[in-house]
Amino acid sequence: MSSFEGSFLGATDKISPAAIMECKICWTPYDPAHGDDYRQIEPGTPFLALPRDWSCPTCSAPKEQFMVLEDPGATTAIEADAIDAMTARLVVDFREIWHAKMRDLPMINKMLSVEAVAFQMVEGRPIGVLISPWFMNLIVLPGKGEDWSDLTAGAKEIISFPSGDYEFLHNVREMTGGYKACSLFSPMNDFKTHASAVDVAQAIMIALFDKANLAETDRSEDIRAAREAELAQPDEAEVELVSEPTRRDLITGGLAEGA
Structure with a gap:
């Protein structure tokens, strides 16, 4: 044209x-x-x-x-372009780690690859899930005009979402710059396909903003079992989640740090 x-x-x-x-x-x-x-x-x-x-x-x-x-639609398009540019750098960073350091380690699930899933702008910052062959993390990237290059690697921060408060670790990478990560799954050996990992990542992003997952008491097992059953339809073998969640716990289980 x-x-x-x-x-x-x-x-x-x-x-x-x-x-x-x-x-x-x-x-x-x-x-x-x-x-x-x-x-x-x-x-x-x-x-x-x-x-x-x-x-x-x-x-x-x-x-x-x-x-x-x-x-x-221009604002949406501009935001989408900004998210694509930032997540592209994130993926490049972790593909480099995958090829240079992680490929031959026994904890690696070689059925998986590095992919940024369901990133969206939340209060001006890109938030989504990063899948790799060795982890699945919730990631927060800096907003326009923010410089997170001085973040201290390993420092902890609690960030609030409608489903609760979650503990994030700070880190800095060469391509990405500063970012914040909340561990969801590690290792990733129980995922049988990359598609099943993507399905879970997308479900996590929905659950993250669902106030119904904000529990007054620890009801993680009930919510997690319900989420597993939902994701397993129509083929229960398609998605298998890890049997023991990390302390920062699964958003799919409705747990928040300190909830």
Whole structure:
């Protein structure tokens, strides 16, 4: 598709699927929520997905003559780009550890690989789960303008979520810089496939923000058993969790440090 003459210096990747475009010749808007009845374009069709020969229904100006009028999805797209850039560095850091130091150790689950899962912006900071062949950690990365390069490796910090308070350890890596990690699983030998580990990581991110997991008393076994049963459907053999959780305990079990 040709570039836009008046939008982000022609950078179409800066335009989100929700962008409302406007013809700069006759000011006719194209709203993806409404589509284009004249050309039988269905509602929900992003501007960038319009046919190559689509033109302004009022003055027949080509798509290249449209500019961004409003883009409600731009913030989301910018955040997604920022998360992708930061998690890419995190993955590179731990793949380097995997290849240089960990590959031949007996605690390694060679069915797994390094992957950042379900990262999202929470109060301006990327939060998600990092899977590796030897651990699964909840990770908090610095927000825009924050410099965590001076974190003391091994220092502890309690961070609160709707499901409770969790203990994180500080660390600094060459590519990633400073970050904070909460241990969920280690070692990872009970995961039979990488897909099953990803499923658990995604479930953890849901449970983390579920206030129902905030227990007034220690009810970890009940909640953990229920979560295991849920994740095991329809094939119980698909996901096997470790039998003994770490002290920082599993979010899937609803435990928080000090809960």
